Amino acid sequence: MTTNRIPTAQPARRRSARRFNSAYLFIAPSLVLIAVFIAEPIVQSGWMSLHDWMVGESSHRFVGFANYTRLFHDSRFWNALRVTVVYTLVVSVGQVVLGLAIASRLRRTTWYSTLLRTAYFFPFIASLVVVGIIWKFLLDPQVGLVDAWLAAVGVSPPAWLQSTALALPTVMAVGIWKNVGFTMIVLLASMQQVPRDLYEAAALDGAGAWRQFRNVTLPALRPALLFTTVIATVNGLQLFDLVFSMTSGGPIFHTESVVMYLYQKGFVEFQMGYASAIAWVLFVIILGISAVQLRVLRYRDVD
């Protein structure tokens, strides 16, 4: 592939190519790191997923696709996948829709909208771990503020994180709370790039607020909407920190995500082959979903 491209370069290239090109020194550190810590591990991870690979054992038995068939019949994996997909769907849609609503409300710059933007963005800079810990104790039945305030207005609070029915929805709500500010900021930045005269022209043509939003704002926001949706989806599928710190996957696996299960198999039970198979299934799902999203939202048309 590289050799095919050489003739298209300018003739002068050939002469200077003979002596050493210092460009290679500039790309060397990054390329070495990418080769050692990303490219090679991908291949190795695929190779490991075909083995019964326990840490500490001297030889690793080749098992073909046995890890994958075992995964296919593993109900704990299917549960983790269901949790992850439900979380991803709800959180990415919630985050983008609410982020769009908030951004369009806070579009004009006034002192109070600036203040509100800061407030909505603030949880985004905190770590998922800190957010998870704070919410775990905010929802605590004994010391939590949420239950205490609900009790004060006469509502008997449910057991948020201890209930099998409510634990996942509660984690999803916290996921949206944490990330909605990110969507808002990206969409606001994109909204501010829409030329004002587009709105003026639309208004002259008699377009009301809704038609202006549909026909001017939304099309202009399409790349940003695509970006935030893809990021939210990929982040959702990699769900780990939040459930680890809020519920540790409980109650009885009702919030266990795919990456939590991977961590459990790989770094607690040290079944590296099986963990690699989980990782590859996750990889294929992420690639597939991103490809579909890029297609549906037709990135190329806009770009």
Added chain:
Amino acid sequence: MSTETVTSLRATGARPPRRARGTGGRATAVRAAGAATRAGAALSWVVIGVGGLAMLVPFLWMLGVAFRTSPDLYADPARLWPVHWTLHGVRAVVDQLPFGQLILNTFVFAGGATLLLLLFDSMTAFALSRLRFRGQNAVFVLILATLMVPFQVTVVPVFLTLFHLGWLNSYQGLIIPRATSALGIFLLRQAFLSLPRELDDASRIDGAGNLTLYWRIILPNAKPALASLFIIQFAALWNDFLWPLVVTNDVHMQTLPAALTLFSSQSGVDHAALMAGAAISLAPLAIAFIALQRYFVQGVANSGIK
């Protein structure tokens, strides 16, 4: 979809009725509609204001609990603030965790990896945007392709590599694998491409080589992009959880997020100590955010616009 249509309608809905009012005929109907829109607009401001408070109250509560005694908290959990302020939470977290060491580790990890990443990514971005070399396209495609690889796919083999190198529980093990990122290269390449070519020509005429061009011309002219990347990368690593959790298991080498999570899952945890720990681990980013809000927002927004 329904929520955002309602809000955005109301967001801009206040203006058209005002224009229509003078036209006479439908004035009454329009005035009634205008009043309804105004009521709706007021309501949406209430909703968005309450939402904004809901973003901050958990952090205020965290601060309150950090400076509150246990009996005080159990007696009246509905209070946001302590009755009696106490430093016992801060003292407890420093006693029960090697807290100074944890802060140092997190700084060394996030700061070291971010600085190296800025250096390596900017070098690569410079070569990709300002120089020409054999295989340039292939290198760029390879880097873009790694953008699609989730970290979880590589974590098991990378763990084994670090194990064989003896780099587990070490700064180099934490930092080196994080010292480059495809996203960083991509964003800096975009920033460098937007700098005018005349800069290169002028410095070449002055006899500058690639190194001078990179260090004296391109980097100083791309300071805003570098600053934005520094901030978002530092914040991401400061908050990172899975990576430090995998690479370290010795509490003296851990970073704040991993140590706090393990601390929070111990039974009979001291709430004041835990919230003090959370507050201290959040403080550097919160202060940086308030001081450098523009760069934070630009860094995040730019990664979206490109």
